[in-house]
Amino acid sequence: MAPGDALPALLALLGALLPGPGGAQTSVFPTEATLPRGGSVQINCSSSCDQQASLGLETDLDKTEVARGNNWKAYELSNVRKDSNLICFSVCGGEQTMAAASLTVYWCPDQVELAPLPSWQPVGENLTLRCQVAGGAPRANLTVVFLRGEEELDRQPVVGEPAEVAATVLVARRDHGANFSCRTELDLRPLGLELFENTSAPRQLRAFALPPTGPRLDAPRVLETGTRRAAVCSLDRLFPVAEAQVHLALGDRRLAPTIATHGDSLSAQALLRAKAGEEGSRQLTCAVTLGNRSRETRQTVTLYSFPAPNLTLSEPEVSEGTEVVVECQAQAEAVVTLSGAPAGPPGPRAQFLLNASAEDNGRSFSCSAALEVAGQVLQKNRTRELRVLYGPWLDERDCPGNWTWKEGTKQTLRCRARGNPPPDLNCSREKDGALLPIGNLSHVTRSLSGTYVCRAVSSRGQLTREVLVTVLYSDHQNLVAIVVVTILVILGVAGTAAYLYNRQRKIKKYKLQEAQKAATMKLNTPATPP
16 A cells, blocks of 8 residues: 555544444455465455445455445455555445455565585584575565574574575584575464475585695605605595595696595605706695695705716736725715725815735725715715735645644644635645545544645645644553453453362362261161171
């Protein structure tokens, strides 16, 4: 109803409440009606006049009189699309009275939509859900309900046209992958109707957690050209860890890491390679991206070239007494240390002169080169061995000239000839050429006694040395054997004599006993009468 119609409506309402002349009144039915937008309703206007009254209905809606009777009329209002106030009036005896009615139009919202969610939402931060609602009446009965799945989170009234209703949710890990939506509820149950619901399409939330610290980088600070070293980038407390992406690069060269996850931890490993000509400093970058945020750590890696020093001998194999030049040289930035060289100013080169002797055979020379790279002192070593040709040698230390052993003992004759190349050695007895078992553990017999000539032979010449072997022994063993035999003979003779003596005694005793027995028998025999 327009603002200018407010006063006539108020007068009509007062007229409906106050009795007209003669007590006649105007009535309307229904006084209140609720109907869907675009619907129809019948309104009945009647008068209590005791004579024929004149009836009418005042409204800006489309109306059609559908029935009438004595002091009543029925009107049909069609295509009702908005709330309206109606006035029924009647004239009785020249006096007019009025009655008012109201129509309430209801309709569900034309649009219920949850505003798009962020592509990623950090865990532990508030998320604002916004539900956009267009249309819907009566607004006093219209509510927006925010949902996580089927769980109700919040409800808010709908205000404005179009309306945007908001609710705040603290996002947790369990919200990752959850569906959020909003639902309008038009509750007309207090008006005798039902509850009308309209739900938006769901939107899925992607939540993530990323620690405030950057990833850990376990990588070499220096890297030699032509080598490979592993670099490991790791980060904990990631959610969901499977969605994390790793960018690992050395300078402008992107690496292809192998990624492994365990729980909420991630580890990415890649091989760092340095090629010749790439010397210098490079930035090793590891960036872990999750959601719309990233954590990055950088480390400087210095690429360097450092070949081992060059250690040379003027001749690796020389004869005894030959001068040998030992030299070590490294790159210009390095400092070398050469074993055996006299102390001198530090530098990339060192050398000395050696007069080779037999003691130098097999001598190992070492050269160590030190290079400082990015604050680290690196070392490379090289060794060479000198071979000195000499000999053969046979002296008292290697082959003693006198050996004295006791017969019956076990002994080893240790006689060694030195020289390079190693000489062949044998020891033979002068008188018969018998060989002495050198280096073997043997039983000593008196047959080993004698003078031997030990001869060492190699391509460098030959050398001989006499060795005297003396075996100590004695003849007391024969004496013992004679004594033993003598004792055995004496014991044999004594035994035989004792045997014969005892046998003779037994014979004499037997004869005596026989004589005594014969005498006794003679005495006991009666005498023959004369």
